Amino acid sequence: MKMKFQAAFKAIDTNKSGFIECNELEAVLKTLGVTLSQEQVRSVFKAADLNGDDKLSIEEYEKLVRKAMPGTVK
Template identity: 35%
Template sequence: MSLLNANDLYQIFRKLDKNGDGFVSLAELNWPLEKIGVQLSVEELEPLVGKPSLDFNEFLFFYDSISKRSINSMSYEVQEEEEAAEESDLVKAFEVFDLNGDGFISCEELQHVLSSLGLWDENSGRDCRTMIHVYDTNLDGQLDFEEFKNMMFLAIA
């Protein structure tokens, strides 16, 4: 998925090829990079490009590889933002259950919140200790945030 078509890239290639030899040297390639704030010396640029100059086909390949990296980087950033928002929502949900703010959800806190939401019936035979025990990986009798997060992800799956 290229942001520019081959004709656009050919026009850019011709503009960069200042001496008209059919190749874009590293110095010629570095000029627009500096203009957009990428500060690299020709020596630093050469390992990235892999050779001292590029013909048009190599220039197309170079552009395509940079475009893919950029798109993948943007995709990764969007994914990180979504994960951060999801984590923030989980923190808020955890805080609803952690009534005393000690960083743990006890059996009493779980029962109180479920009762206030109308999701707990003393006659149902459910036991908060059993519910917590299922996700209590360190066996301390309460849920910390990581255990709560695992519980929520397993409940959704």
Template identity: 40%
Template sequence: MCVLKSNELHRIFEILDRDGDGYVSVGELDWLLDKVDVGTGPDELESIMGKKSLDLHEFMLFYNSISQQCRDEGGSKEGVDEERDLIEAFKVFDLNGDGFISCEELRSVLSRLGLWEEKSGSDCRSMIYEFDTNSDGLLDFDEFKNMMLRTNH
């Protein structure tokens, strides 16, 4: 699992807090999970979260708790789970199922998740280029995996 920095968690929190009330609710988190086809219902989420909504500090503690549990469960199983998670994440981005992520697919998924702003000046081609080792303008699974497992960029 790729560990997120606090500024990345803060940005995710702001995106998830769709109503701007300073809390991420079960419904808002369920919205995200639904967008990435993770079948967790509101009741299960509330059970996992331990309450109906989290402020930023609680959200960060919640993320850290889940991250730590994943690391603690580790062992030889961790690599298998990580690989399976990456395959599922890859499928979310590979919209046409051809085994590659194109610039258009990347932009579409990031937009759907509320993580892409056209006015930002970012270009998904440059995002892909950084990890596109065979220079075909697409990300295959191994390139995607390297991107997701990067430690410092």
């Protein structure tokens, strides 16, 4: 499963910074057909950004996905 998280993370990290930034999260949500306002995306992002550095690490991303999809991600 770790490989799937890493592959998805790399696909979302379009600028290849090694982190997911809010605009990258917003873009992938739109691609997936998730309609959220910029404020809602920012709120989700801030909740997932556990250390407050304004970017998501692979660990923060994995926690976000597991929380958003309980029972479907092992």
